Amino acid sequence: MPTARQGSFRLGRIAGVDLYLHWSWFIVAAIEIELKSGRYSSVLWSVLETLSLFLIVLVHEFGHAMACRQTGGVANTILLWPLGGVAYVNPPQRPGAMLWSIAAGPLVNVALFPFFAAASRFAGSQGWEQTQPDLYNFVLAVKFINLILLVFNLLPIYPLDGGQILRSLLWFVLGRGKSLAVATVIGFIGAAALVIYSLISRSMWNLAISAYMLMNCWSGFKGARTMLAQEKLPRRQEFACPSCLMAPPLGERWKCSNCSQVFDTFATASVCPNCGAQYGKTMCLHCHQQYPMAAWVTGQHATARAAAADPQGR
Numbered sequence: 001m002p003t004a005r006q007g008s009f010r011l012g013r014i015a016g017v018d019l020y021l022h023w024s025w026f027i028v029a030a031i032e033i034e035l036k037s038g039r040y041s042s043v044l045w046s047v048l049e050t051l052s053l054f055l056i057v058l059v060h061e062f063g064h065a066m067a068c069r070q071t072g073g074v075a076n077t078i079l080l081w082p083l084g085g086v087a088y089v090n091p092p093q094r095p096g097a098m099l100w101s102i103a104a105g106p107l108v109n110v111a112l113f114p115f116f117a118a119a120s121r122f123a124g125s126q127g128w129e130q131t132q133p134d135l136y137n138f139v140l141a142v143k144f145i146n147l148i149l150l151v152f153n154l155l156p157i158y159p160l161d162g163g164q165i166l167r168s169l170l171w172f173v174l175g176r177g178k179s180l181a182v183a184t185v186i187g188f189i190g191a192a193a194l195v196i197y198s199l200i201s202r203s204m205w206n207l208a209i210s211a212y213m214l215m216n217c218w219s220g221f222k223g224a225r226t227m228l229a230q231e232k233l234p235r236r237q238e239f240a241c242p243s244c245l246m247a248p249p250l251g252e253r254w255k256c257s258n259c260s261q262v263f264d265t266f267a268t269a270s271v272c273p274n275c276g277a278q279y280g281k282t283m284c285l286h287c288h289q290q291y292p293m294a295a296w297v298t299g300q301h302a303t304a305r306a307a308a309a310d311p312q313g314r
Contacts, residue, residue, distance in 0.1 A: 008079060017065050019058070022081035029054075039141075040134045052142045054080065056112070056149060060105045061087040067104030071097035072243075083212055084149075093244035093287035095171035095179075102164045109150035116143035157194070158187030159216040176286075177227030180220055187217040230285065236266055239296040241284040248296070253285060269293060 011019040029050050036046040057080060064087035065075035073091030087105070091097040120143045123129075128136035154162040167183035174182065191213035198206035235247035254265040261274035270279040270293045281290040 008081070015062075015066070016076065017062070018077050020077065020079045022079065024082050025080060028082040039137055042134065045134050045138055049138060049141050049145075052138075053145050056109070056142075056146055057085040059112070060108050060149065060153075061085040063104040063106075063108035064089050064101055068097075068101040071100055073097060073101060075101075083209060092289075093176065093246070095168050095176075098171065099165065099168035102161055102168060106150055106153050106161050106165075109146050109153070112146050113143075113150070116146050119143070155190065156186060157190035157213055158183045158220055159213065163187050163190075175231065177224050177231050180227060181224035184217045184220040184224060187213060187220070191217060238298060239266060240298045241286060241289065242291050242295045243289040244284060244287040246284065246286040248282075249285065254282070266293075266296075 007024070008020040008022040011021050013019065032050050032053075033043065033046040036049060037043055040046055058078070061078045061080075065078060068075040068087070068089035068091045071091045073089060075087060075089040077088040079086045079088070089101050091101040116139075119139050123136050123139045128139075153160055154165075156162045156166045158164065158167065163183055163186070166186065167179050170179035170182055173179075191210050194206060194213065195210040198204075198210055230249065233249040233251070235249055237247050240247050248266055250264070252262045252264045255262050256272040256275060256277055258277040259272060259275040261272055263273050265279065265282050270282055271277070272279075281292055282296065283290045
C-alpha cells in the first residue's frame with residue numbers, strides 16, 4: 001500500500017483531514033467506466049456511478065477518522081486508491097478505542113443503507129425501470145455498491161475492517177500482541193481461500209486484493225511477534241503512558257538524537273548521560289506517543305512524590 005504522498009496528489013482538506021488520491025485510481029476508474037458503459041445509454045451515467053463509489057468510500061473513511069478523534073487519537077490523512085481507501089488513524093492503544101475507530105467505518109455504510117433502500121423502492125414504485133431506465137439502474141447500482149462494500153469489509157480477514165474488529169475484540173481477552181497474532185493467522189487462512197477463489201474464477205482483481213491482504217497479514221504477524229517480545233520485558237510500575245497506560249520497560253531502550261547514545265530515560269530524568277541533551281518529552285515504546293516525564297508518573301506515585309517534596313502540603 002502506498003503512503004499518502006507516494007504517487008498521489010492532494011485534493012484538499014475537509015474537517016482538518018488531508019485528502020489524497022493515488023494516480024492509479026484514474027486507470028482503474030477508466031476501466032470501470034468502460035465496463036459499465038453497456039449498462040447505460042450514456043457514458044455519463046457510468047462516470048456518475050464511479051464517482052458515487054468514490055464518495056461512498058470517502059465517507060466510510062471519514063467515519064474511521066472522526067471516530068478515532070473522538071477517542072483522543074490522531075487522524076489527519078485519508079488516501080483513496082484502486083483497492084479502496086485508507087484512513088491513517090492512530091487511536092490510543094487500548095482495545096475500546098481501536099474497536100470504535102475501526103467499527104465506525106462500516107457503521108457509516110449501515111447508516112447509508114436505509115437511505116439507498118428507500119430510494120430504490122421509490123424508483124420501483126414510480127415505474128422508472130420503464131420510463132427512466134438509466135436513472136433506475138443507477139439507483140440500484142449505488143445501493144448495491146454500498147451493500148457490497150459493507151459485507152466485504154466485514155469479512156474477518158485482516159486487514160479488512162472485519163479482521164481488525166475481530167482483533168480489537170480479542171484484545172480485551174488476549175492482550176495486544178496475542179490478539180494481533182490470532183487475527184493475522186485467521187487473515188492468512190481467509191486470504192488463501194480468496195486466492196483459490198480468484199484462480200478458479202480467473203479474476204485478476206480479486207487476486208490483487210488477495211495479495212494485498214497476504215502482505216498485510218505478514219506485516220501484522222511480524223508486528224505481533226515484536227509486541228509479544230516487548231510484553232515480556234520487566235516494567236517500571238511507578239510510571240505509565242498517559243495514552244495507552246502501559247508501564248515503560250526497564251533498561252536502556254531510548255536513543256539520543258544528538259549523540260546516538262542509548263540510555264534509560266526514566267533512570268536519568270530524560271537527560272542523555274553521554275552528552276547532557278535534555279528531552280522535554282519521552283516517547284512510549286508501546287504506542288509511540290510522546291509526553292513530558294511528569295505526565296508519566298502514575299497517580300499514586302505522583303501523590304507520594306509531591307508529599308515527599310513538600311511534607312507540609314503547600
